[in-house]
Amino acid sequence: MVSVIKVEGVGRDFTVRKKVGRLRRNAFVVTAVTDLSFVVQRGEMVGYIGPNGAGKSTTIKMLTGILVPSTGELTVAGLTPSVERTELARKIGVVFGQRTTLWWDLPLRDSFELLRRIYRVPDPRFRTNMRTFSDLLDLGPLLDTPVRQLSLGQRMRGDIAAALLHDPEVVYLDEPTIGLDVVSKSNLRDFLRETNRERGTTVLLTTHDLDDIEQICSRVMVIDHGRLVYDGGLTGLHQLGGARRTLVVDLVEPAAALELPGAETVRVEGPRQWLSFPADASAAPLIADIAERHEVADLSIREPDIEAVIKQLYTNTSAWSSPPPFVE
Ligand SMILES: Nc1ncnc2c1ncn2[C@@H]1O[C@H](COP(=O)(O)OP(=O)(O)O)[C@@H](O)[C@H]1O
Numbered sequence: 001m002v003s004v005i006k007v008e009g010v011g012r013d014f015t016v017r018k019k020v021g022r023l024r025r026n027a028f029v030v031t032a033v034t035d036l037s038f039v040v041q042r043g044e045m046v047g048y049i050g051p052n053g054a055g056k057s058t059t060i061k062m063l064t065g066i067l068v069p070s071t072g073e074l075t076v077a078g079l080t081p082s083v084e085r086t087e088l089a090r091k092i093g094v095v096f097g098q099r100t101t102l103w104w105d106l107p108l109r110d111s112f113e114l115l116r117r118i119y120r121v122p123d124p125r126f127r128t129n130m131r132t133f134s135d136l137l138d139l140g141p142l143l144d145t146p147v148r149q150l151s152l153g154q155r156m157r158g159d160i161a162a163a164l165l166h167d168p169e170v171v172y173l174d175e176p177t178i179g180l181d182v183v184s185k186s187n188l189r190d191f192l193r194e195t196n197r198e199r200g201t202t203v204l205l206t207t208h209d210l211d212d213i214e215q216i217c218s219r220v221m222v223i224d225h226g227r228l229v230y231d232g233g234l235t236g237l238h239q240l241g242g243a244r245r246t247l248v249v250d251l252v253e254p255a256a257a258l259e260l261p262g263a264e265t266v267r268v269e270g271p272r273q274w275l276s277f278p279a280d281a282s283a284a285p286l287i288a289d290i291a292e293r294h295e296v297a298d299l300s301i302r303e304p305d306i307e308a309v310i311k312q313l314y315t316n317t318s319a320w321s322s323p324p325p326f327v328e
């Protein structure tokens with residue numbers, strides 16, 4: 001395993017001046033990120049989530065070299081971002097969902113041409129990449145359109161291709177699916193998975209859309225109030241949030257609400273009943289219990305809604321936001 005991103009005890013403060021009364025301004029310090037430590041291995045696809053103002057963008061800016069950490073150390077592809085920013089630029093790709101890195105007035109094709117020169121992408125590589133991206137992102141019909149005339153989804157496809165044109169080792173995506181329709185989102189996710197599989201690109205993805213995480217990432221980091229409060233798999237995240245699964249049973253005959261140990265019957269509708277039980281418990285004993293008492297026509301299990309889990313996680317974090325962070 002090769003560590004591509006190493007972050008150790010990183011913190012970042014901002015000094016903010018706020019007007020007090022009519023003339024005076026008081027300076028105070030906002031801590032955006034505190035004591036952040038994690039390592040990302042080559043080829044990992046990591047989701048980076050947290051509520052607004054948690055410190056996600058600040059982290060990404062430090063990883064690109066735009067911001068210098070106040071404390072701690074970090075390296076990306078063996079480089080110190082803020083010191084070796086130009087060299088790092090050749091090894092990373094960045095996509096900000098909220099703004100474009102493309103030239104607004106130029107046809108998409110010309111933006112790619114400019115980037116090819118800026119990053120000195122060898123000709124054969126450039127042609128291969130353009131072909132691949134055109135295929136996977138369906139860019140062909142857009143290449144001669146000025147960026148300003150593209151829809152948000154089309155522009156995002158262009159931005160992603162632009163970020164990957166020079167074969168970066170690491171890609172940071174800050175809200176790449178924001179404002180995209182369902183089809184564009186799904187194409188984009190397919191593309192990222194494919195790129196990761198084919199090229200071993202390391203991906204760090206910030207998103208509000210938890211479906212992005214579920215469909216792309218094998219690992220999630222949750223940041224809240226500048227602290228890493230979770231780092232692990234999705235399953236662990238479910239358990240951490242105290243999540244519950246739901247067993248939906250269709251009895252052959254309607255019956256009174258089932259009363260079973262380890263589960264709570266939360267809804268009864270004719271022959272159908274909904275039983276809530278802890279996400280980390282097995283459904284097997286429950287099913288056996290039910291089958292012993294009633295004739296069962298059908299069964300299904302609903303996984304916890306990750307959105308609810310995260311919401312709960314954010315509201316619970318104050319209880320365990322002091323170090324060390326919870327690591328699966
Ligand atoms: N340039 C800045 N000056 C002052 N405060 C900032 C600056 N950038 C970020 N912050 C503050 O740092 C915190 C984290 O912000 P940010 O990293 O943008 O969060 P996120 O991307 O998770 O929404 C917020 O409280 C924000 O107001």
Ligand SMILES: [Mg+2]
Pocket residue numbers: 056057058
């Ligand atoms: Mg942000």
